[in-house]
Amino acid sequence: MQDMTTQQDREAYHRFQKLQYPFWRSPVWEVQTGFDSEFNSQLMDEIYAIGMDINSGKDRTPGNSIWDYSRPKLDMLKREIIDIVNRVVIRDIPEIRMLNIRTCEHFMGWVNVREPGERLEVHGHTESAIAATYYIQAKPNCGDLVVFDTGQAIDWDTGHLSDKPNVIERRYPAVEGRLIFFPSYVLHGVDENRSDALRISLSTDLRKVIDPQVSNTVILKSWGGRMAKIRNWKCSPS
Protein backbone atom coordinates (compact mmCIF):
# COMPACT_ATOMS: atom_id res chain seq x y z
CA MET A 1 0.00 0.00 0.00
CA GLN A 2 2.79 2.34 0.93
CA ASP A 3 4.75 1.61 -2.25
CA MET A 4 1.70 2.05 -4.44
CA THR A 5 0.93 5.50 -3.05
CA THR A 6 4.55 6.53 -3.44
CA GLN A 7 4.52 5.36 -7.05
CA GLN A 8 1.33 7.27 -7.73
CA ASP A 9 2.86 10.41 -6.25
CA ARG A 10 5.95 9.97 -8.37
CA GLU A 11 3.94 9.56 -11.54
CA ALA A 12 1.81 12.60 -10.74
CA TYR A 13 4.92 14.62 -10.06
CA HIS A 14 6.52 13.70 -13.36
CA ARG A 15 3.31 14.34 -15.22
CA PHE A 16 3.37 17.92 -13.95
CA GLN A 17 7.05 18.50 -14.58
CA LYS A 18 6.99 17.24 -18.16
CA LEU A 19 4.36 19.76 -19.12
CA GLN A 20 5.28 22.52 -21.49
CA TYR A 21 5.24 25.41 -19.03
CA PRO A 22 6.39 24.23 -15.61
CA PHE A 23 4.93 26.89 -13.34
CA TRP A 24 6.98 25.94 -10.32
CA ARG A 25 10.30 26.75 -11.99
CA SER A 26 9.88 30.41 -11.02
CA PRO A 27 8.75 31.91 -14.30
CA VAL A 28 8.29 35.63 -14.76
CA TRP A 29 5.91 37.05 -17.32
CA GLU A 30 6.23 40.55 -18.72
CA VAL A 31 3.39 42.09 -20.69
CA GLN A 32 3.62 45.50 -22.34
CA THR A 33 0.08 46.87 -22.10
CA GLY A 34 -1.48 49.35 -24.49
CA PHE A 35 -1.74 51.91 -21.71
CA ASP A 36 0.08 55.07 -22.80
CA SER A 37 1.52 58.08 -20.98
CA GLU A 38 -1.84 59.86 -21.04
CA PHE A 39 -3.47 56.88 -19.32
CA ASN A 40 -0.66 56.77 -16.76
CA SER A 41 -0.99 60.49 -16.09
CA GLN A 42 -4.70 60.15 -15.41
CA LEU A 43 -4.08 57.07 -13.28
CA MET A 44 -1.59 59.04 -11.20
CA ASP A 45 -4.19 61.80 -10.74
CA GLU A 46 -6.68 59.22 -9.44
CA ILE A 47 -4.14 57.66 -7.08
CA TYR A 48 -2.92 61.04 -5.87
CA ALA A 49 -6.48 62.12 -5.04
CA ILE A 50 -7.13 58.89 -3.14
CA GLY A 51 -3.89 59.33 -1.20
CA MET A 52 -4.59 62.97 -0.39
CA ASP A 53 -8.05 62.14 0.93
CA ILE A 54 -6.61 59.39 3.16
CA ASN A 55 -3.70 61.51 4.32
CA SER A 56 -5.83 64.54 5.14
CA GLY A 57 -8.50 62.56 6.97
CA LYS A 58 -11.17 63.55 4.47
CA ASP A 59 -11.56 59.85 3.71
CA ARG A 60 -12.79 58.76 7.14
CA THR A 61 -12.98 55.06 6.33
CA PRO A 62 -9.99 54.26 4.13
CA GLY A 63 -10.11 50.94 2.31
CA ASN A 64 -7.60 48.20 2.95
CA SER A 65 -6.70 47.89 -0.71
CA ILE A 66 -6.39 50.25 -3.68
CA TRP A 67 -9.01 48.02 -5.31
CA ASP A 68 -11.52 49.21 -2.73
CA TYR A 69 -11.62 52.41 -4.77
CA SER A 70 -13.40 52.54 -8.10
CA ARG A 71 -12.00 55.08 -10.55
CA PRO A 72 -12.08 54.98 -14.37
CA LYS A 73 -8.40 54.24 -15.08
CA LEU A 74 -7.92 52.18 -11.95
CA ASP A 75 -10.86 49.99 -12.98
CA MET A 76 -9.38 49.54 -16.46
CA LEU A 77 -6.04 48.42 -15.02
CA LYS A 78 -7.79 46.10 -12.57
CA ARG A 79 -9.67 44.40 -15.41
CA GLU A 80 -6.58 44.21 -17.64
CA ILE A 81 -4.60 42.37 -14.97
CA ILE A 82 -7.34 39.80 -14.43
CA ASP A 83 -7.75 39.32 -18.20
CA ILE A 84 -4.02 38.65 -18.63
CA VAL A 85 -3.86 36.25 -15.70
CA ASN A 86 -6.88 34.35 -16.96
CA ARG A 87 -5.47 34.16 -20.47
CA VAL A 88 -1.79 33.51 -19.77
CA VAL A 89 -1.80 31.70 -16.47
CA ILE A 90 -5.11 29.93 -16.11
CA ARG A 91 -5.64 28.90 -19.72
CA ASP A 92 -2.16 28.47 -21.15
CA ILE A 93 -0.35 26.66 -18.34
CA PRO A 94 -1.58 23.07 -18.43
CA GLU A 95 -0.74 22.21 -14.84
CA ILE A 96 -2.79 25.16 -13.62
CA ARG A 97 -5.63 24.24 -15.94
CA MET A 98 -5.60 20.70 -14.55
CA LEU A 99 -6.17 22.07 -11.07
CA ASN A 100 -9.44 23.59 -12.22
CA ILE A 101 -8.65 27.04 -10.97
CA ARG A 102 -11.41 29.01 -12.61
CA THR A 103 -9.86 32.44 -12.31
CA CYS A 104 -7.89 34.67 -9.99
CA GLU A 105 -9.09 37.67 -8.06
CA HIS A 106 -7.35 40.72 -6.67
CA PHE A 107 -6.64 40.12 -3.03
CA MET A 108 -4.74 43.28 -2.16
CA GLY A 109 -3.44 46.21 -4.16
CA TRP A 110 -1.18 49.10 -3.20
CA VAL A 111 1.02 51.78 -4.72
CA ASN A 112 4.79 51.97 -4.34
CA VAL A 113 6.36 55.44 -4.56
CA ARG A 114 10.15 55.48 -4.28
CA GLU A 115 12.22 58.64 -4.20
CA PRO A 116 15.66 58.87 -5.82
CA GLY A 117 18.10 57.02 -3.57
CA GLU A 118 15.45 54.68 -2.14
CA ARG A 119 15.35 50.93 -2.66
CA LEU A 120 13.11 48.08 -1.56
CA GLU A 121 14.39 45.22 0.55
CA VAL A 122 14.03 41.60 -0.49
CA HIS A 123 10.65 40.08 0.36
CA GLY A 124 7.95 37.69 -0.81
CA HIS A 125 4.17 38.00 -0.90
CA THR A 126 2.99 35.22 1.35
CA GLU A 127 -0.79 35.49 1.26
CA SER A 128 -1.45 35.10 -2.43
CA ALA A 129 -0.69 32.95 -5.47
CA ILE A 130 0.51 35.46 -8.03
CA ALA A 131 2.11 38.87 -7.60
CA ALA A 132 1.86 41.52 -10.29
CA THR A 133 3.29 45.00 -10.66
CA TYR A 134 2.34 47.72 -13.14
CA TYR A 135 4.81 50.52 -13.84
CA ILE A 136 3.14 53.92 -13.91
CA GLN A 137 6.22 56.15 -13.88
CA ALA A 138 9.60 54.55 -14.43
CA LYS A 139 12.46 56.64 -15.75
CA PRO A 140 15.74 55.01 -16.86
CA ASN A 141 17.80 53.70 -13.92
CA CYS A 142 14.91 54.05 -11.47
CA GLY A 143 15.67 50.59 -10.07
CA ASP A 144 15.46 47.12 -11.58
CA LEU A 145 13.20 44.50 -10.10
CA VAL A 146 15.55 41.79 -8.82
CA VAL A 147 14.04 38.31 -8.68
CA PHE A 148 15.74 35.41 -6.94
CA ASP A 149 14.96 32.38 -9.05
CA THR A 150 15.15 29.18 -7.03
CA GLY A 151 14.11 27.02 -9.97
CA GLN A 152 17.73 25.97 -10.52
CA ALA A 153 18.02 24.77 -6.93
CA ILE A 154 15.80 21.80 -7.70
CA ASP A 155 16.72 18.58 -9.45
CA TRP A 156 13.64 18.42 -11.64
CA ASP A 157 14.15 14.73 -12.46
CA THR A 158 13.63 13.76 -8.82
CA GLY A 159 11.76 16.77 -7.43
CA HIS A 160 14.24 17.13 -4.59
CA LEU A 161 16.90 19.66 -3.76
CA SER A 162 19.79 19.53 -6.19
CA ASP A 163 23.21 18.35 -5.05
CA LYS A 164 24.44 21.79 -6.08
CA PRO A 165 21.56 24.14 -5.29
CA ASN A 166 21.82 27.32 -7.23
CA VAL A 167 19.85 30.54 -6.92
CA ILE A 168 19.92 32.81 -9.93
CA GLU A 169 19.51 36.55 -9.68
CA ARG A 170 17.39 37.87 -12.52
CA ARG A 171 16.92 41.58 -13.21
CA TYR A 172 13.96 43.21 -14.89
CA PRO A 173 14.12 46.94 -15.72
CA ALA A 174 10.98 48.91 -14.88
CA VAL A 175 9.26 50.10 -18.05
CA GLU A 176 6.26 52.43 -18.07
CA GLY A 177 3.07 50.69 -19.15
CA ARG A 178 4.51 47.24 -18.47
CA LEU A 179 3.06 44.57 -16.23
CA ILE A 180 5.21 41.91 -14.63
CA PHE A 181 3.86 38.75 -13.01
CA PHE A 182 5.54 36.08 -10.91
CA PRO A 183 4.55 33.46 -8.33
CA SER A 184 4.12 35.12 -4.95
CA TYR A 185 6.60 32.90 -3.15
CA VAL A 186 9.47 34.18 -5.28
CA LEU A 187 11.76 36.47 -3.30
CA HIS A 188 12.35 39.83 -4.93
CA GLY A 189 13.53 43.36 -4.24
CA VAL A 190 14.05 46.64 -6.04
CA ASP A 191 17.39 48.30 -6.74
CA GLU A 192 18.14 51.86 -5.74
CA ASN A 193 16.31 54.54 -7.70
CA ARG A 194 19.17 56.27 -9.52
CA SER A 195 16.93 58.49 -11.64
CA ASP A 196 15.92 62.02 -10.67
CA ALA A 197 12.18 61.25 -10.53
CA LEU A 198 9.81 59.23 -8.39
CA ARG A 199 9.52 55.55 -9.28
CA ILE A 200 5.79 54.81 -9.17
CA SER A 201 4.27 51.38 -9.53
CA LEU A 202 1.09 49.62 -8.53
CA SER A 203 1.39 46.12 -7.10
CA THR A 204 -1.33 43.59 -6.57
CA ASP A 205 -1.62 40.14 -5.05
CA LEU A 206 -3.90 37.68 -6.78
CA ARG A 207 -5.34 34.58 -5.25
CA LYS A 208 -6.93 31.56 -6.85
CA VAL A 209 -10.67 31.15 -7.14
CA ILE A 210 -11.32 27.43 -6.88
CA ASP A 211 -14.40 25.34 -7.46
CA PRO A 212 -14.73 22.90 -4.52
CA GLN A 213 -17.16 20.78 -6.53
CA VAL A 214 -14.50 19.77 -9.07
CA SER A 215 -13.02 16.35 -8.31
CA ASN A 216 -9.33 17.24 -8.39
CA THR A 217 -9.55 20.63 -6.71
CA VAL A 218 -6.78 20.94 -4.14
CA ILE A 219 -8.74 21.31 -0.92
CA LEU A 220 -8.82 19.22 2.25
CA LYS A 221 -10.32 16.17 0.56
CA SER A 222 -7.09 15.88 -1.46
CA TRP A 223 -5.34 14.82 1.75
CA GLY A 224 -8.07 12.48 2.99
CA GLY A 225 -6.13 9.34 2.04
CA ARG A 226 -3.02 10.58 3.80
CA MET A 227 -4.99 11.44 6.93
CA ALA A 228 -6.59 7.99 6.94
CA LYS A 229 -3.14 6.41 7.21
CA ILE A 230 -2.68 7.77 10.72
CA ARG A 231 -4.37 4.70 12.24
CA ASN A 232 -4.59 2.36 9.25
CA TRP A 233 -1.04 2.28 7.86
CA LYS A 234 0.86 -0.95 8.39
CA CYS A 235 4.58 -1.49 7.90
CA SER A 236 5.37 -3.62 4.87
CA PRO A 237 6.65 -7.07 5.90
CA SER A 238 10.39 -7.15 5.37
Ligand SMILES: [Fe+2]
Ligand atom coordinates in the same frame (compact mmCIF):
# COMPACT_ATOMS: atom_id res chain seq x y z
FE1 LIG B 1 6.90 42.87 -3.78
